[in-house]
Structure formats: structure tokens, C-alpha cells
Amino acid sequence: MLTPVMTHDWNLSPTQAVALQRELAASVREVKLARIPALVAGADCAFCSHGEEIIAGWVVWDVKRRKLVEEVVAVERTTFPYVPGLLSFRETPAMLAAAAKLSVKPDLLMFDGHGRAHPRRFGIACHVGVLLDLPSIGCAKSRLCGEHKEPASSRGACVSLVDGEEKIGRVLRTRERLKPVFVSVGHKITLDGAVDVVLRCCTTYRLPEPTRLAHVLVTREKANHAP
DNA sequence: GCGACAG
DNA sequence: ATCTTGTCGC
Numbered sequence: 001m002l003t004p005v006m007t008h009d010w011n012l013s014p015t016q017a018v019a020l021q022r023e024l025a026a027s028v029r030e031v032k033l034a035r036i037p038a039l040v041a042g043a044d045c046a047f048c049s050h051g052e053e054i055i056a057g058w059v060v061w062d063v064k065r066r067k068l069v070e071e072v073v074a075v076e077r078t079t080f081p082y083v084p085g086l087l088s089f090r091e092t093p094a095m096l097a098a099a100a101k102l103s104v105k106p107d108l109l110m111f112d113g114h115g116r117a118h119p120r121r122f123g124i125a126c127h128v129g130v131l132l133d134l135p136s137i138g139c140a141k142s143r144l145c146g147e148h149k150e151p152a153s154s155r156g157a158c159v160s161l162v163d164g165e166e167k168i169g170r171v172l173r174t175r176e177r178l179k180p181v182f183v184s185v186g187h188k189i190t191l192d193g194a195v196d197v198v199l200r201c202c203t204t205y206r207l208p209e210p211t212r213l214a215h216v217l218v219t220r221e222k223a224n225h226a227p
Numbered sequence: 228g229c230g231a232c233a234g
Numbered sequence: 235a236t237c238t239t240g241t242c243g244c
Binding site: 044045047082083084085087090091111112113114117118119123124138140141142143144145182 | 231232233234
């Protein structure tokens with residue numbers, strides 16, 4: 001159901017991958033969302049066989065009704081190592097394979113990783129968002145680049161994540177006193193819009209439901225795949 | 228050369 | 235991410 005509007009070679013060297021990121025970063029669009037998304041898809045991956053196999057999963061979350069609508073997974077051979085800044089080249093192929101299995105079309109995609117809060121402003125949220133041409137958000141558990149102050153301790157409190165002169169993301173407290181998350185634009189959304197959506201998706205945990213449930217999904221799938 | 232470094 | 239038990243704090 002979710003098919004890429006464009007493709008490119010994935011068999012690249014780290015140097016070629018970096019060049020491709022610089023090239024594709026120009027196609028990222030930062031525009032206001034037409035309306036609050038009803039269905040938000042969250043993606044995550046788990047690894048097997050000493051990292052030789054990757055399990056990608058998507059969960060579609062109904063924001064208003066606060067319930068899970070669909071889950072899909074795909075298992076593939078890993079073809080790219082984990083290199084800080086090149087995460088999407090390791091996880092995207094499997095994520096696209098799983099996305100093709102979705103029967104419902106989500107309004108927005110959410111990732112466990114960064115979007116524009118990336119050295120070349122092209123984290124995994126930007127990469128998948130551009131390939132599938134859908135609004136997307138990066139919601140990472142830790143920082144990749146940029147500097148920031150400590151946000152206040154209340155839910156919803158946030159500060160800017162800055163890299164040089166650029167505001168590349170926002171450090172957002174999703175639960176009172178808990179470690180904040182790093183939100184950034186993936187594609188076709190504004191930073192304020194991204195923060196709003198992340199908060200709407202955070203019910204009782206630090207991480208937004210789409211991404212949290214996707215993690216539960218791939219972890220469970222991994223367990224009953226190699227018993 | 229010495230740290231930092233999404234998952 | 236992954237390998238792992240109990241344990242301290244809200």
C-alpha cells in the first residue's frame with residue numbers, strides 16, 4: 001500500500017551515502033500540515049543473528065480513538081553497518097519492505113531517530129518521508145548533534161536544539177521529570193507542528209505510542225522468530 | 228591527535 | 235541496537 005514515489009541504489013559505500021544525503025536533503029519540505037493527522041504510523045527495527053538480520057515493523061495509531069489500527073513486519077538480511085549519521089541506510093530497506101504490506105494509508109510517519117536534527121539535515125525521518133512522500137517526524141531518545149539547555153520539568157516544556165545559527169529541532173519533555181525526547185522535522189511539516197503531534201501521541205509513556213508500540217512489535221516478533 | 232557519535 | 239539481575243527513585 002505504501003509505495004515509494006522515488007528510489008535509488010542502496011548498495012552504497014559510506015562516502016557515497018553521505019553524498020546522496022546532501023543531494024536528497026534539498027527535496028525536504030518544511031510546510032504546515034493541512035490538518036491534524038488522524039492516523040500516525042510509527043516504525044522501528046530489531047536485530048537478529050548478531051546483527052545479520054533486521055526485523056522492521058510499522059504500527060498505525062488512531063490518534064483520536066487512542067487505539068492501534070494495524071501492524072506489519074518484514075525480515076531481511078542486513079546490508080549496511082550502523083554508522084552515526086547513516087542510520088537510514090541500515091534500516092530503510094527493511095522499513096520499505098514492511099510499509100508495502102500496510103493496508104491502510106497513514107497521514108503521517110513517525111521515527112525512532114532524527115529528521116533534520118542531523119549533521120547534513122537528512123536523518124531517517126527525512127529520508128523515508130521523502131521516498132514515500134508523506135509528512136514525517138523524527139522523535140529520538142538521544143542527541144546526534146546540536147546543543148541545548150535543559151527544558152523545565154513539566155510535561156510539554158521544551159527548548160530549541162541549535163546547531164550553529166540553525167534551530168534544527170526541539171528537546172521536549174513528554175512526561176513530568178522524565179528524560180526529554182528530541183523532535184525534528186522529517187518532511188512536509190513544521191517544527192511546531194511536529195512537537196504538537198508528538199505530544200498528542202504521548203499518552204502514558206515517555207515515547208509517543210506509534211514509536212513505542214512499533215518497538216514492542218519488533219521485539220515480540222524477534223522473540224517468536226528465533227525461539 | 229582527541230572526543231562525540233540516532234539505533 | 236544487543237548482551238543481562240537486581241534495584242533505586244518517582
